[in-house]
Amino acid sequence: MKEDFYIDPDICKAYTLPADVYTKQKYADMLRHKVFLPSWQWLGGKEYLSAPHTQIPHTFLPGCIDEPLLLVRHQEHLSCLSNVCTHRAKILVESPTSKPLISCSYHGRCFHTDGRFRSMPEFEDTQDFPTPKDDLKKYPLLSWKNFFFVALQPKYDIDTILSPIQKHLGSFPFSSLEAEPTLHKTYHIKANWLAYCDNYLEGFHIPYVHPALNKAITYEDYEVRVFDHCNVQIARCKPGQKPVPLQPGDPDFGQNIFAYYWFVYPNLMLNFYHWGISVNWVIPKSIHETEVRFLTYKRKDIPESDFADTALDLTETEDEAVVESVQKGLMSEAYQRGRFSPTREQGVHAFHRYLYTEVFADSENIAP
Numbered sequence: 001m002k003e004d005f006y007i008d009p010d011i012c013k014a015y016t017l018p019a020d021v022y023t024k025q026k027y028a029d030m031l032r033h034k035v036f037l038p039s040w041q042w043l044g045g046k047e048y049l050s051a052p053h054t055q056i057p058h059t060f061l062p063g064c065i066d067e068p069l070l071l072v073r074h075q076e077h078l079s080c081l082s083n084v085c086t087h088r089a090k091i092l093v094e095s096p097t098s099k100p101l102i103s104c105s106y107h108g109r110c111f112h113t114d115g116r117f118r119s120m121p122e123f124e125d126t127q128d129f130p131t132p133k134d135d136l137k138k139y140p141l142l143s144w145k146n147f148f149f150v151a152l153q154p155k156y157d158i159d160t161i162l163s164p165i166q167k168h169l170g171s172f173p174f175s176s177l178e179a180e181p182t183l184h185k186t187y188h189i190k191a192n193w194l195a196y197c198d199n200y201l202e203g204f205h206i207p208y209v210h211p212a213l214n215k216a217i218t219y220e221d222y223e224v225r226v227f228d229h230c231n232v233q234i235a236r237c238k239p240g241q242k243p244v245p246l247q248p249g250d251p252d253f254g255q256n257i258f259a260y261y262w263f264v265y266p267n268l269m270l271n272f273y274h275w276g277i278s279v280n281w282v283i284p285k286s287i288h289e290t291e292v293r294f295l296t297y298k299r300k301d302i303p304e305s306d307f308a309d310t311a312l313d314l315t316e317t318e319d320e321a322v323v324e325s326v327q328k329g330l331m332s333e334a335y336q337r338g339r340f341s342p343t344r345e346q347g348v349h350a351f352h353r354y355l356y357t358e359v360f361a362d363s364e365n366i367a368p
């Protein structure tokens with residue numbers, strides 16, 4: 001019954017999503033179709049524009065959707081095509097290259113780098129050929145603040161969803177950010193991606209789980225602001241901590257913000273610190289496995305000595321342990337659904353509301 005999945009808009013009345021959603025294959029499949037197929041996904045930053053090659057193969061959500069894509073760069077412009085040959089479906093580009101055309105190594109079909117069919121041997125007698133179906137499919141790609149997002153079948157406008165970030169951080173020095181690949185890390189977590197996101201979406205656990213982080217921020221005025229498919233947690237500095245740079249006109253100008261933890265539905269976290277941005281890109285691998293890519297973008301307009309991400313690794317390890325423990329608990333026959341703290345879990349509640357609305361509200365036959 002879909003009522004079993006109902007998330008009341010009133011946090012004081014609401015129950016969390018049922019444990020089955022985190023533990024049963026049927027719901028993982030449902031989320032894959034209803035959450036990830038229509039989603040916008042993180043691609044990376046302006047490092048693509050300085051990459052040595054102009055054709056870069058990319059997989060849309062590896063291990064979850066696995067759509068083969070091809071990123072094509074024309075000077076400062078990036079576009080996204082299908083990486084599947086329209087003849088008999090061979091992957092076209094297996095490793096980065098800078099060839100002037102896109103050519104298939106199976107039977108020699110060729111495409112222009114904008115995806116248009118160009119040539120095919122031994123097809124002179126094939127009727128009604130070529131047609132637009134023989135071109136490579138083009139996918140939407142968005143450039144936002146020097147970062148790129150890509151979608152297969154987008155159901156919503158990512159620009160609108162990201163606009164609260166722009167409003168809060170209008171003066172943030174995005175253009176000075178540079179990727180630091182040596183600091184990028186991948187974590188493998190033995191838990192469902194939803195449990196990872198739930199944990200990210202509340203600071204309620206900070207005093208219990210993150211003693212070091214708790215010494216850097218003030219827990220009393222930790223704040224959550226909820227927007228459409230996007231929300232932010234705001235942690236303020238204890239004395240001695242460096243704040244996120246803000247200017248007059250930014251809504252929190254004058255306050256010492258330790259971090260903005262932005263969650264962008266369904267699986268992206270953009271964490272703003274004084275030294276730059278840490279991105280967590282959450283990739284569901286199976287019901288019990290999640291991969292999280294931590295990507296570091298450092299500001300180049302501040303001294304190197306101002307950079308301090310040492311606590312991020314510790315915080316992540318602490319989070320991982322608790323999320324893996326939650327996954328075991330979700331498997332218990334004793335646990336069905338929980339409740340929310342109205343003062344501390346607004347972000348988790350908003351996430352469950354997004355999921356209810358996107359996945360369960362219009363679904364029939366979803367009885368466990």
Ligand code: FES
Nearest residue numbers: 085087088104107
């Ligand atoms: S599959 Fe590409 S040319 Fe045949």
Ligand SMILES: [Fe+2]
Nearest residue numbers: 199209210319
């Ligand atoms: Fe945490």
